[in-house]
Amino acid sequence: MQPAPGQFSQLTTLQLQRICAAPWGSALLENITFTLEHGSILALAGPNGAGKSSLLQFISGDIPATTGQAIFRNRSLSDWSSQERARHMAFLPQMSLLNFPYTVEEVVMLGRTPHSSGHQVDLAIVEEALRLTDTSALRHRLYTRLSVGEKQRTQVARVFAQICGEQSLHGQLLLLDEPTSALDLAHQQQVLEAVRHLANRGCSVVLVIHDVNLAASIADRILVLDGGRAAALGRPQEVFTAVLFKAVFGVDVTISHHPLEGYPMIIPRRGAAP
Amino acid sequence: MALGLATGAVSLSLPEVGHGLADTLRGQVATQQALIVGQIRLPRVLLAAVMGATLAISGAAMQGLFRNPLADPSLIGVTAGASLGAALVIVTGGSLLQGYVGLTLVSAGAFTGGVIAVLLVYRLATSPSGTSVATMLLAGIAITALSGALGSLLEFFADNDMLRRISLWKMGGLDGANYPRLILATVVSSALLAVLPRYARALNALLLGESEARHLGISVSHVKLALISWVAVGVGTSVALVGTIAFVGLVVPHMVRMLAGPDHRYLMPASALAGALLLVVADTLARIVVAPTGCRLV
DSSP states (O other): OOOOTTOOOTTEEEEEEEEEEOTBSBOSEEEEEEEEETTOEEEEEOSTTSSHHHHHHHHHTSSOOSEEEEEETTEEGGGSOHHHHHHHEEEEOSSOOOOSOOBHHHHHHHTTTTOOOOHHHHHHHHHHHHHHTTOGGGTTSBGGGSOHHHHHHHHHHHHHHHHOOSSOOTTOEEEEESTTTTOOHHHHHHHHHHHHHHHHTTOEEEEEOSOHHHHHHHOSEEEEEETTEEEEEEOHHHHOOHHHIIIIIOOOEEEEEOTTTOOEEEEEOTTOOO | OHHHHHOSSSOOOHHHHHHHHHHHHHTOOOSHHHIIIIIIIHHHHHHHHHHHHHHHHHHHHHHHHTTOTTOOGGGGTHHHHHHHHHHHHHHHHGGGOSHHHHHHHHHHHHHHHHHHHHHHHHHHHEETTEEOHHHHHHHHHHHHHHHHHHHHHHHHHOOHHHHHHHHHHHHOOSTTOOHHHHHHHHHHHHHHHHHGGGGHHHHHHHTTOHHHHHHTTOOHHHHHHHHHHHHHHHHHHHHHHHOOOOHHHHHHHHHHHHHHOSOHHHHHHHHHHHHHHHHHHHHHHHHHHTTTTOOOOO
């Protein structure tokens, strides 16, 4: 059941109301409003510079809002200390700067930094995260010697390990900025399967994915951003229309449907881009 | 350590060292062995060990903070500031600089100079949006250059005796070792060895990047300020007591990382140990090579 707009229910992880952010003068986000329920996946779509990453950075506390209200787990987002927040929210940034020779397992173990759950529990969680991202075989390899895709899977495993603290994942929030950008077809599917698996256990997910077909396949709802504003918000089949793609991306597309799953498939028309 | 005690201008066999140590402990300081071992070599070797540990653990902390394995404690301006402070005292101190008081004054000048330089670097790099590590690095280089220039200006006005003092001091060396200095060094070093490893988890997370560390619940600005302050005190003390010994802070954490990996929980204590060892060995070699005067460490 959907809660009435503006109300914060027990099943809501995150609620944003008319959020505006302009950390460097010009507005990055304008009037962003949405509610995220336990276990639901919200995909952010939009052209480059539309504010997708800025929105994730706002939620994770990297940039402040100028106006608006954000509530995370019944408390204002700005009231959370970084230590507390880190136990319930994990953020995978687009790029990783790590250039020290940690092993894969050590990198994933860093995800357990905010928790004091004990070494045995940590080991079990790391094991699970490695398995979910197919990085178990890489565990003793040095991070600095991995391929780009292997590094990305390792970082995904790290945020999985950070979020999987408690038995129930209800109320946990996972923020992923392009988690599959460097992955091959099989690993794309595997990582998104794992995200879906965590969502089924109650974890809420906000993710940026450039591949609109992947977004349509994984997301419960899609928020399309354009110039920092919300251009559309809703289920994939409601949001992804030829009109929207023309208006936001400036691309002519044909909308089809996945033959088995039924979610919309977006097929760009050749030569139609400006 | 024993080797460090045994070698020098007057070679002693290991049993003789043992006798000397025993005599010192019993309070009999008159025998030759006891004098050499207890009054000259023991404080020197211990000071080397303590300062080596301080420099190495500071280096490990800085390399973690800057996420750069080539960083060393002097990057934040502390070494250059300390050199300038010492030079300033040497040039302006005049007749005060005789013997023991002089050395202490120079050390105090060096320490003050080092701490002021770090404060300046930190202020330059701090803006309302936080402290930028990259700016801090640049500011450190700028302050280092400025201190160097001022130091050269001082040297221009200095007379021969002052020049000799300045250059000797700059080379760094452990020949000023005595018990008061050793005690001071030990106090500072113990504090550093007790405090810095507490930041090991934070440093581990910081290697991922600053915002990643923040998302892992580390209060990055607090950690930065704390680490910079402790390293400034540690390295400031070491420069004040034994001059600028550059290589330990840079090389030791690097070597340890190759052997033990980048996990700061092991890296920091291991670096301290290796730094102590390295400086004792280096100082021992320095004394052997140019016996009887003993050469200086650069």
